[in-house]
Amino acid sequence: MSTATETIEGLVKQDYKYGFYTDVETDSAPPGLSEETIRLISRRKNEPEWLTDWRLKAFRHWQTMQEPHWAKVHHEKINYQDIVYYSAPGKKGDRPKSLEDVDPKLLETYEKLGIPLRERERLAGVAVDAVFDSVSVGTTFKKQLAEKGIIFCAFSEAVQEHPDLVRKYLGMVVPYTDNFFATLNSAVFTDGSFCYIPKGVRCPMELSTYFRINAANTGQFERTLIVADEGSHVSYLEGCTAPMRDENQLHAAVVELIALDNAQIKYSTVQNWYPGDENGRGGIYNFVTKRGLCRGSNSKISWTQVETGSAITWKYPSCILQGDNSIGEFYSVAVVNNYQQADTGTKMVHIGKNTRSTIVSKGISAGHGQNSYRGLVKVQKSATGARNFSQCDSMLIGSKCSAHTFPYIEVKNSSASVEHEASTSKIGEDQIFYCNQRGLATQDAVNLIVNGFCKEVFKELPMEFAVEAQKLLGVSLEGSVG
Amino acid sequence: MSKPILEIKNLSAGVGDKQILKGISLTISPGEVHAIMGPNGSGKSTLAAVLAGRAGYEVTGGEVIYDGKNLLDLNPEERARAGVFLAFQYPVEIPGVNSTYFLKAALNEIRKSKGQPELDAMEFLNLVKDKIKLLELNEDLLRRSVNEGYSGGEKKRNEIFQMAVLEPRLAILDETDSGLDIDALRIVAGGVNKLKRPDSAQMVITHYQRLLNFIIPDFVHVLYDGRIVKSGDKQLALELEAKGYDWITKAA
Numbered sequence: 001m002s003t004a005t006e007t008i009e010g011l012v013k014q015d016y017k018y019g020f021y022t023d024v025e026t027d028s029a030p031p032g033l034s035e036e037t038i039r040l041i042s043r044r045k046n047e048p049e050w051l052t053d054w055r056l057k058a059f060r061h062w063q064t065m066q067e068p069h070w071a072k073v074h075h076e077k078i079n080y081q082d083i084v085y086y087s088a089p090g091k092k093g094d095r096p097k098s099l100e101d102v103d104p105k106l107l108e109t110y111e112k113l114g115i116p117l118r119e120r121e122r123l124a125g126v127a128v129d130a131v132f133d134s135v136s137v138g139t140t141f142k143k144q145l146a147e148k149g150i151i152f153c154a155f156s157e158a159v160q161e162h163p164d165l166v167r168k169y170l171g172m173v174v175p176y177t178d179n180f181f182a183t184l185n186s187a188v189f190t191d192g193s194f195c196y197i198p199k200g201v202r203c204p205m206e207l208s209t210y211f212r213i214n215a216a217n218t219g220q221f222e223r224t225l226i227v228a229d230e231g232s233h234v235s236y237l238e239g240c241t242a243p244m245r246d247e248n249q250l251h252a253a254v255v256e257l258i259a260l261d262n263a264q265i266k267y268s269t270v271q272n273w274y275p276g277d278e279n280g281r282g283g284i285y286n287f288v289t290k291r292g293l294c295r296g297s298n299s300k301i302s303w304t305q306v307e308t309g310s311a312i313t314w315k316y317p318s319c320i321l322q323g324d325n326s327i328g329e330f331y332s333v334a335v336v337n338n339y340q341q342a343d344t345g346t347k348m349v350h351i352g353k354n355t356r357s358t359i360v361s362k363g364i365s366a367g368h369g370q371n372s373y374r375g376l377v378k379v380q381k382s383a384t385g386a387r388n389f390s391q392c393d394s395m396l397i398g399s400k401c402s403a404h405t406f407p408y409i410e411v412k413n414s415s416a417s418v419e420h421e422a423s424t425s426k427i428g429e430d431q432i433f434y435c436n437q438r439g440l441a442t443q444d445a446v447n448l449i450v451n452g453f454c455k456e457v458f459k460e461l462p463m464e465f466a467v468e469a470q471k472l473l474g475v476s477l478e479g480s481v482g
Numbered sequence: 483m484s485k486p487i488l489e490i491k492n493l494s495a496g497v498g499d500k501q502i503l504k505g506i507s508l509t510i511s512p513g514e515v516h517a518i519m520g521p522n523g524s525g526k527s528t529l530a531a532v533l534a535g536r537a538g539y540e541v542t543g544g545e546v547i548y549d550g551k552n553l554l555d556l557n558p559e560e561r562a563r564a565g566v567f568l569a570f571q572y573p574v575e576i577p578g579v580n581s582t583y584f585l586k587a588a589l590n591e592i593r594k595s596k597g598q599p600e601l602d603a604m605e606f607l608n609l610v611k612d613k614i615k616l617l618e619l620n621e622d623l624l625r626r627s628v629n630e631g632y633s634g635g636e637k638k639r640n641e642i643f644q645m646a647v648l649e650p651r652l653a654i655l656d657e658t659d660s661g662l663d664i665d666a667l668r669i670v671a672g673g674v675n676k677l678k679r680p681d682s683a684q685m686v687i688t689h690y691q692r693l694l695n696f697i698i699p700d701f702v703h704v705l706y707d708g709r710i711v712k713s714g715d716k717q718l719a720l721e722l723e724a725k726g727y728d729w730i731t732k733a734a
């Protein structure tokens with residue numbers, strides 16, 4: 001008989017639209033990790049010696065480190081020697097010089113993903129850097145941006161064209177010794193995006209990077225570096241997908257943001273890596289280090305993330321509020337369904353005077369999903385007048401999932417004010433029935449209720465992406481109720 | 483006589499092992515208003531819930547024909563789209579979901595099922611403007627989340643506002659009058675009366691004869707222990723007011 005629990009739990013089925021594979025010729029390194037692998041990557045990218053050395057230092061440090069296990073996630077042991085650390089579409093050495101030379105198959109891939117790169121069909125108002133496995137295949141609107149002095153290109157290109165900038169800022173926020181996965185990334189990172197906004201420039205369009213893992217057994221280790229010089233503004237968006245595979249794949253990225261005096265960086269992520277199937281087989285391990293440094297006074301860094309994909313997410317976009325009056329924000333929606341696990345949150349480190357931070361975290365758990373919020377608010381002695389407000393809400397759909405909250409607070413300055421609010425709610429049978437009674441189907445009702453729950457976060461996303469995010473949420477929770 | 487909108491035939495239903503409705507029969511024809519009265523716990527809300535298709539209630543006997551169709555075969559949203567509307571005794575809060583958006587989505591589902599084109603935001607707002615006046619509702623409420631932070635009376639009034647927008651064929655009002663002050667009662671009852679159409683019907687659940695001074699019922703039924711133990715016209719409500727339920731329930 002249709003009982004209350006049955007309506008809520010139902011069968012869990014999920015369609016991952018982006019699970020296709022593109023058959024292209026690749027230039028790959030053999031699996032395994034050694035100094036030789038690192039030299040090979042560095043050579044392929046024609047890197048200067050200082051960068052090769054930096055990678056090798058990271059690698060040597062990494063060998064002394066242990067894989068961390070403090071997060072509330074469980075996974076099979078990762079064999080780092082089984083992973084391919086370099087895979088690029090195309091034959092060795094013939095990197096396309098411009099988008100016009102890119103393999104049409106790749107362009108089609110991005111089109112299928114809803115990211116047209118060809119001149120005619122480009123998304124208006126959004127410049128895209130498309131990263132395919134280990135390399136960037138092209139960046140749109142480069143010329144228009146260059147006119148304003150904005151640099152937006154593949155990381156490896158920046159190493160060639162703007163080595164001084166890269167050298168100055170690389171590792172400034174996330175040093176190569178930072179943590180196991182960030183250190184691994186420092187050793188083997190392949191590509192990613194680089195972005196520099198010069199003094200006083202407001203970036204006239206959204207910048208975005210679209211990451212695609214395609215090849216099997218390949219790890220993706222990209223590195224993004226965004227520098228906003230004094231008084232500049234930039235809004236950046238990151239999206240990602242991967243084919244459906246039974247094996248797990250590792251994605252260990254590093255993102256560093258640096259905001260100088262009066263600069264603002266808004267970084268939004270819609271993370272939709274393949275989450276694994278309904279039995280928890282396959283999916284991406286998303287172990288990512290993201291950190292922003294509000295280096296200048298009155299600077300602001302705002303993270304907004306919508307995390308719907310990955311088998312495991314381990315990610316804490318953070319802000320170091322060094323400049324006086326600087327502002328850090330973290331808005332997050334994390335959804336887990338089936339057997340997905342997420343341990344995500346943020347760190348706000350208050351160093352400068354009158355620094356302010358806001359944390360809004362919305363965790364949604366369905367199926368057998370496990371969702372943890374882990375956050376640290378740290379007010380150092382110097383941070384007179386620091387203020388933080390945190391709000392962590394969890395929503396449960398069904399009775400086999402779980403939600404946990406781990407807020408850590410360290411305050412060393414008595415003038416600081418730190419507020420934390422938390423709530424857990426279950427999507428109510430009565431709420432769904434109320435919607436049904438007004439004519440809405442159950443799945444639509446769930447989407448409506450969940451979207452309402454996430455509203456404070458969605459309103460932080462750039463318009464176009466807010467709509468995308470809402471749809472994505474609907475897809476992620478498909479079948480979570482009967 | 484025109485074909486009935488609703489025919490309840492010997493309906494029994496319960497929750498788990500507990501039998502709550504024990505053989506209810508009731509026929510409602512177009513244009514009629516039926517009042518359902520009865521002591522606390524007699525099964526009034528259960529009847530409304532079963533008609534609306536709430537999960538958790540098991541129908542153990544009898545049948546319900548709505549508009550010539552077997553109502554019990556339809557899921558709750560299908561019933562709603564077919565014109566069955568329940569004004570909840572306890573309207574539910576949905577945080578973060580804008581009231582206007584919610585109601586527009588509801589109306590468009592109903593319109594879609596009838597093969598009518600969906601209304602866009604502007605068309606919807608125009609429609610809503612008139613209905614708001616009908617219930618003298620504070621427009622502010624429509625910018626807020628569904629029922630969130632509404633006062634008890636506002637929630638009830640909002641239910642009837644939704645009814646005004648959705649224009650159901652069969653409206654079931656579960657104690658819409660309770661919690662309303664006397665002015666609000668007059669407004670809500672006035673609204674309900676204006677929504678009466680020759681081809682629609684209303685089932686009004688109430689404890690108080692007072693409401694029936696405003697909404698004049700064609701029939702009054704007394705529910706007791708899951709059965710209709712007495713039916714009559716509006717005089718019956720007055721009699722109940724004067725004598726209480728004892729004289730009927732003792733006889734039953």
Ligand SMILES: Nc1ncnc2c1ncn2[C@@H]1O[C@H](COP(=O)(O)OP(=O)(O)OP(=O)(O)O)[C@@H](O)[C@H]1O
Nearest residue numbers: 497500502520521522523524525526527528529538
């Ligand atoms: N879901 C349920 N589980 C268990 N018992 C229930 C459930 N729903 C109703 N009942 C019981 O069925 C009986 C009838 O309840 P119902 O709410 O229909 O009464 P009512 O006539 O609407 O009362 P009131 O005038 O107080 O609103 C009560 O004894 C109630 O406790």
Ligand SMILES: [Mg+2]
Nearest residue numbers: 526527528571
């Ligand atoms: Mg009741």
